[in-house]
Amino acid sequence: MTDWLFSPAPTPSLPIHGSPQRFPVRRILCVGQNYAAHAREMGHDRAEPFFFTKPADAVVVDGADPVFPLATANLHHEVELVCAVGVGGTIAGWAVGCDLTRRDLQAAAKDKGRPWDAAKGFDQSAPCGPITPGPLPDPAALIALSVNGEVRQSGRLDDMVWNPDEILAKARTLWDVRPGDLIFTGTPEGVGPLQPGDRVEASIGGLEPLVFTVKPR
Template sequence: MNIPTVSAPSVAIHDSDARFPVRRIFCVGQNYAEHAREMGGDPERQQPFFFSKPADAVVPSGATIPFPGRTEDLHHEVELVIALAGGGADVAVDAAERLIFGCAVGVDLTRRDLQAVAKKAGRPWDMAKGFDRSAPIGAILPGAVPERAAAITLDVNGDRRQSGVLADMIWAPAEIIAILSTYVRLAPGDLIFTGTPAGVGRLERGDAVAAAVAGLPALTFDLA
């Protein structure tokens, strides 16, 4: 029997022929107050909660994504994504930024109808969040996290759907890294989606999506 050859997922690095190898993808839920409210949550500064996507869920900017199966309610969630060059467990907040390789714009695609069913039944969200091609991501810009005044936006077919600033985050990137490292040992190659502002909504076949964080390479994709 032949042992299968499997290629590792990777993400483009801005202005480089090199690529960033993806080890794991972590996501933070309800990290913007207005989004927490629109999802029926409490925006107070409670401990953040995390979920995961498979590494091969990444999709490059400019791609055409087949509309996923098993859903009639696919939603967009634009997010700042942190790419780690270092890791560790129980990382201190003041040391967390030194682990960052760079940042990118990402979209957490969500099968909202499956998520609602899972929530009601008290079951995991895996199939609502971690499906194939559920993590479109732009090129990673090496360096520090954009300033907190940076705008974060998402347009569908030229219409603005989501708009906010990174300062609206309940938990800042360094805090997210530190808290996540108390649950798992972080490592180079990890990506962290840091939450989405209000305005999440439905996507349809044929939609053109453009997502941006000021100062980072833009992300675009189409749904087939």
């Protein structure tokens, strides 16, 4: 019997602004508590950021709308600057991303000292806009997210505890960072819940915006 045989899934990829080429996603690394105000709203003092991961196929691309996930009653938005790692393991481009989080599952995992995988690495948990190649347009750019036209998150990139170059250097001490890696660099304060039907607009000055609607299951 050959019922178990199947073709490999296609490699997830992101569009590159101004280019017909696409960026193949190898894996997704994420930094937690990298904005001091967000760390405080989550009940923590300012501290060294730490990493968690999402699978490459968690990325949601090309303006697609993620489906409200299973097993949660408290889905949260977290707007983030995303670094795209290119040839030589350097940051080759940037995008606007949204780290969707099953906050109730995360809280339960924290209480029991368990991993966050189910809270962070679920299907369609990483909507991401197109990659803009080159240097970051402005380290002081505004980063913001609105839901149904209401601003929920607003900050500046230079509010980050660790800047992107420092984050990349830290990641290299833990992984063999390679082309195709995405690094979500943390979120400012104002994270909050999403419901099916909510329209999310996320932006960072100088980058292509990320817009999606949460679809009902």
